[in-house]
Amino acid sequence: MNQADIIAKLQNIFDTVFLEPVVLTPEISAKDVPEWDSLSHISLMVAVEKAFGVRFRVGEVETAKNIGEFANLILKRQQEP
Amino acid sequence: MTGCRSQFSMEMEKLKSLLAHGEADFWPQMALQTREARDFAELFLLSSLRKKAHARKLAAPWPGKEKIRVAMLGGYSLYPLHELVEHLCEVGKMPIELWLGDYDNYISEITDDTSALHAFAPEVVFILPAQRRCVYTGKLTDARELVLAEGQRLIDSLLELARKVNAKSGSEVIMANFMLPVRHDLGAYRSRTPASDWNFRNWVNLELGLASPAYVHICDLAFLAHRQGGLMAHDERAWYESKQPGSPALLVEMSREIVHLLASFKRSPKKVLALDLDNTLWGGVVAEDGLEGIELGDTSARGEAFKAFQKYILSLKQRGVLLAVCSKNELARAAEPFEKHPEMILKMADIVSFQANWAPKSDNLRAMAAELNLGLDSFVFVDDNPAEIEIVRQFAPEVTAILLGPDPSEYAGQLADCRLFEPRSITIEDAERTGQYRSEGQRKALKASVTDMGAYLESLQMEAVVSEFVPVDVPRLSQLINKSNQFNLTTRRRSEAEVIAVMNDPDCIGFSLRLKDRFGDHGLVSIVIGRRAGDVMEVDTWLMSCRVLKRQVEEEVLNELVRLARGRGCQRLAGLYLATAKNKMVQDFYERMGFILTSESETRREFTLALESFQTQPSKIRITRRAYESS
Numbered sequence: 193m194n195q196a197d198i199i200a201k202l203q204n205i206f207d208t209v210f211l212e213p214v215v216l217t218p219e220i221s222a223k224d225v226p227e228w229d230s231l232s233h234i235s236l237m238v239a240v241e242k243a244f245g246v247r248f249r250v251g252e253v254e255t256a257k258n259i260g261e262f263a264n265l266i267l268k269r270q271q272e273p
Numbered sequence: 274m275t276g277c278r279s280q281f282s283m284e285m286e287k288l289k290s291l292l293a294h295g296e297a298d299f300w301p302q303m304a305l306q307t308r309e310a311r312d313f314a315e316l317f318l319l320s321s322l323r324k325k326a327h328a329r330k331l332a333a334p335w336p337g338k339e340k341i342r343v344a345m346l347g348g349y350s351l352y353p354l355h356e357l358v359e360h361l362c363e364v365g366k367m368p369i370e371l372w373l374g375d376y377d378n379y380i381s382e383i384t385d386d387t388s389a390l391h392a393f394a395p396e397v398v399f400i401l402p403a404q405r406r407c408v409y410t411g412k413l414t415d416a417r418e419l420v421l422a423e424g425q426r427l428i429d430s431l432l433e434l435a436r437k438v439n440a441k442s443g444s445e446v447i448m449a450n451f452m453l454p455v456r457h458d459l460g461a462y463r464s465r466t467p468a469s470d471w472n473f474r475n476w477v478n479l480e481l482g483l484a485s486p487a488y489v490h491i492c493d494l495a496f497l498a499h500r501q502g503g504l505m506a507h508d509e510r511a512w513y514e515s516k517q518p519g520s521p522a523l524l525v526e527m528s529r530e531i532v533h534l535l536a537s538f539k540r541s542p543k544k545v546l547a548l549d550l551d552n553t554l555w556g557g558v559v560a561e562d563g564l565e566g567i568e569l570g571d572t573s574a575r576g577e578a579f580k581a582f583q584k585y586i587l588s589l590k591q592r593g594v595l596l597a598v599c600s601k602n603e604l605a606r607a608a609e610p611f612e613k614h615p616e617m618i619l620k621m622a623d624i625v626s627f628q629a630n631w632a633p634k635s636d637n638l639r640a641m642a643a644e645l646n647l648g649l650d651s652f653v654f655v656d657d658n659p660a661e662i663e664i665v666r667q668f669a670p671e672v673t674a675i676l677l678g679p680d681p682s683e684y685a686g687q688l689a690d691c692r693l694f695e696p697r698s699i700t701i702e703d704a705e706r707t708g709q710y711r712s713e714g715q716r717k718a719l720k721a722s723v724t725d726m727g728a729y730l731e732s733l734q735m736e737a738v739v740s741e742f743v744p745v746d747v748p749r750l751s752q753l754i755n756k757s758n759q760f761n762l763t764t765r766r767r768s769e770a771e772v773i774a775v776m777n778d779p780d781c782i783g784f785s786l787r788l789k790d791r792f793g794d795h796g797l798v799s800i801v802i803g804r805r806a807g808d809v810m811e812v813d814t815w816l817m818s819c820r821v822l823k824r825q826v827e828e829e830v831l832n833e834l835v836r837l838a839r840g841r842g843c844q845r846l847a848g849l850y851l852a853t854a855k856n857k858m859v860q861d862f863y864e865r866m867g868f869i870l871t872s873e874s875e876t877r878r879e880f881t882l883a884l885e886s887f888q889t890q891p892s893k894i895r896i897t898r899r900a901y902e903s904s
Contacts, residue, residue, distance in 0.1 A: 208285070209321045211328050230515075231352040235317045238521045241312040250510045 193270065198244075198263035205239055218260025246270055281306075281315055288322055295331055295566040304364045313521030316528075317353065320360035338368050341535065344395035346374025346382055347449070348403025350516040357528035368399035376516055377403060384435050391441050397538070398438045399447040399492070399531055401518060402431055407451040407477055409468040413459075424477045428484060439488045447534050448485070449492040449527075452476045452519065473808060490534050492756035494518075497526045522780035533692060543673065543693045544647055546589060547638060549656035550600040550607055550629070553677060553684075554586075554619065555579045560606045565748050570616030571796040572752040578681040583618035584793075594618075594694050595645065599637050599654060601661075602629040613745055615787065616796060634661050635668035653693050655684075681721045730825060730893040733790040737826070739833050741900040742776045742783040749797050750785060754814065757800075758855040761816040762848070762862065780805045781813075782837050784900035786830055788821055795821055799830050803838065803846075811847045828890035831866055833900060835887050840901075848880035864888075 195218065203216045210227045214220070222228045228236070241247055246269035256262040284306050292301040303323060310316045345358070351373050362369045372393040374382050379400060382390040388612045390398075407427060409420050435446040451474040463469045467476065478495050485491060498506035501522060511517035517524070520762055551558045556568025556575045564899045567576040569583075590596050596619070600607050607629035611621045621627070626644055628637040634654070642649045649671035656662050657677045677684050742750060751769045758764065767775070775783045786799040798821045802814035812834070817826060838846055848863040850856075852875070860878065864870065867887075868880035 205318075208318050211325055234350075234515045234517070235313075235353045235356070239314040239317055242312065250513050258626075 195260065195263045195265065195267065198266050199259060201243065202240070202259065202263065205236070205243060209236060214260050217256070218263070219258055222257040240266070244270060246272075281311075284900065285318060285322070288319075292322060292326055292329065292331060295329070297332065299326060299331055300364070304366075307361065307364045309789040310525075313357075313525050316357055316360065316525060319364075320356055323360060323363065323410045338366065340368045340370040341539075342372070342396045343399065344372040344374065344390055344393060344397070344444075345399045346379040346390065346403070347399075347401025347518075348377045348379065348406070349401055349518045349671075350376050350402070352515075354518075354524050354528055357524060358531050361528055361532040362535065365531075365532060365536065367539070369535070372758065380434065383437050386441075392396045394442045395438075395444050396442075396448060397535060398444045399449075400431075400434060400438075401492075402451075404451055404494075404518065405678040407474055408470050409473045411468065413462075413468045415468055417467050420473065421476065424480065426472060427477060428481050431481065431487070432484060432486075435485070435489045435639070444488075445538055445653055447492050447531060448481070448489050449494045450481055452494050452498045452506065453503065455507050460872070470757060492530055492534065494523075494526065494527065497530060498523060501526055524754045537695070541651065542695070542697065543594070543653045544593045545597055545625075545641070545645065545653065546586065546694070547597040547599045547626075547641065547652055547654045548586070548671075549654075549658065550602060550610075551662065552596060552657045552681075553655060554583055555614075555617075556681065560602060560608055563615060564609050564745055567610065567614070568616060570749055571612070572749045572756070575681060576616070578684070580616055580618060580796075582684040582688075585688065587618050587623065589680050589694050590623055592694065592696060596623050597626040597641055597645075597774060598624050599634050599641070600629045601631060601634070615746060616749070618794075623743065633664055633668065635665050635672075638665065638669050638672055653691075655688065659688045688856060727893065733792070733893070735788060735790045735824065735894040737789075737829060737894045737896050738787045738898045739784055739829075739896060739900045740787070740898065742772060742785065744773075744776075746785060746797065747772050750783075750800060753797060754816065757816040757818070758853070759819050759823065759858050760778065761814075761853075761856050762812070762859055763814055763851045764853050764856060765814050767814075774804055778804075782810075782841070784833060784837070786826060786833075788824065788826060788894070799826055801830055801834055805838075805841055805843060808844040809847050810834070810841065810843040810845075812849060815848075825890075825892035825894055827862075827866065828892045829894050829896060832889050832892075833887075833896075835882075835884055837900060839884055843884060845884055848882065850878040850880070852876045852878075873883075 199200070199216050199218065206214055206216060209232070210225065213225060214225050222233070237248070238254060244266050246266060248265070248269060252265065256265050288299065288302055288306065291302060303319065303326075307319055308747070310319060341362075343358075345355055355371055355373055359369065359371055372390065372395060379402070380811070382388045400522065409415070409423055411419060411423070431448060438444050438446055453474055454482050456472045459469050459471075463471045467473060474495070477683060482491050498519065499527055506519050506523040506526075508517065508520035508523075511520060516529070554569075556579055557566055559567050569579050570576045572581065584588065586596065598607070604627075608621065608627065610617050611619065626641045628641060630637070634656075638649065638652055638654060642652065648742055649669055652672045653675065654662075654665050654672050655675045655677055662674045662676040664674055671838065673691075673693060675688065740746070747769050750772050751767060754765075754767045754772070772783070775781045782801075782803040782805075784801055787794045788798050795818070799817040800814060801812065803810045804813050805811075815830070834846065846866050846868070850860055852860065863878075863880040866882075868882045870878060871881050872879045880883055
């Protein structure tokens, strides 16, 4: 999997979760998606972790500035033994 | 696992398509998938779809239903717990209007008379107290009184909050209790001081549950986390990042429990449990396998499982559930086990309606409802046969039909987890009765503490039935004869045909003993076969289940053996011990029972007992029937 594959899979989750359609690009971030607030974020991350079979470490998701960095974080955690 | 997930994705795609086409089937399918959802992520995605359906104005599922006003507050962020609760309620046809408290603001929300909480006038208030504050703040070595006083203050403060909410708007209160620690901190010392988090929380949970008034319903977090596995329920990261009370998996369990409690305020409980017979109450088909052939009782693993299921069903009856039988059978054959099978826990007198015939089961259930003057919706029907369940679901849909799984050892747990017969919250009379019983309980506790063996045996209130070999017992007799190793003097094995041969031999006696005490029925536990040769009764077989060792069954069996030998004109008993790799336990048995050793070799010891001088052995077992004496 590369960043583009990750983003494509994220797109599928976002399509299910949010009412308003949003097209994910590496540059897009939470502040560009009105429904992606701190509350929906909690559930969204649980769904993402399950979909990719990863577990993020405390505090690290918020360090990702945009979807590109977030996808890279998923890749990094996927490559862990 | 991945199989389940791809199954879920398929169901999600189906739901999305139903939604896209505005199909009315969306809501029933949504309800079905919600019931079967396995984890937080699945429920969350379903809930997202549900919200989309609202946004697209797909007809509200259950119009006209009045919403229950529910407030949720506590020492946590109640997002996203609230969303699960809202979702489960809506798809469960019990829509609610939610009011959410702020993070850790519940004490002020409740104590401030002018708060938005009180303005909302909730019918039900869920309080999730801060788990982190249920700890003893002093030293681990502090006196018990100090520790318990702090626990009591915490309980009093929680119940005061509940009282206030209830006084203000008459709300029912759902109060969560406290999860137990899951880390090894303190080690074995954990259990040695009331000040450990483990003991402190256990004590608070216990006292909180017992002290709560009827309007308080405990959401037993300790139990939910335990059931899930403590480590699975805890999630430190979720606390640091977003002030969650536990893992996403625990949120699912909590939300299902809250919704279950909400529903229990509104729905009347089930009253009747209608039971299939073959492969439900016993293994096999009674009309084909016969009374002797069905699997029931303690001599086989499957038989034991069916017996345990019957015991669970009987415990439901004792709680007030009416039991009924709904079986495709000939009435006489179906009734036979209830009347004649010695291992049946359920008797005819336990059954309020017995329908064994060839009519569809849905018709029979309707007939029962009319007969008992109860609504069909108060019926639960269990069967191992999917076709019968399907018929009932189609033609008597008000009945809750439960398809038993493939393994009878799981029947009781499966029925319990359907949660259909849970007692309602305690009433004042219950509480008063508890007071009356308390003194009696103390008396019994005193009695239970006696250390003397005789007093202990006395307290067991043992009763035994001694019976000559009878046809219905033959399978059990043969099974026990063929599997007993340790307490078995001769280890002579016998097939069912050979057991029957003993029954028919006028020179033989054969009897068994069944034991029960106040804790339950041990079933058939001892077997003796004797063969008369002149004035000697040779003990061919003497065996006993080790579960009842030292209960004086040995003494009573000897008393019976002597009685029967005397009755047949014998002067003495001849005992024989044949050594095996496994029966060392009884090599001195005959000596202990007063026999005299007459010959001995490496593998064989022979004994004799003169009947003339034999004194009946005392015991604490009451014999309610003896062998060869028709009862």
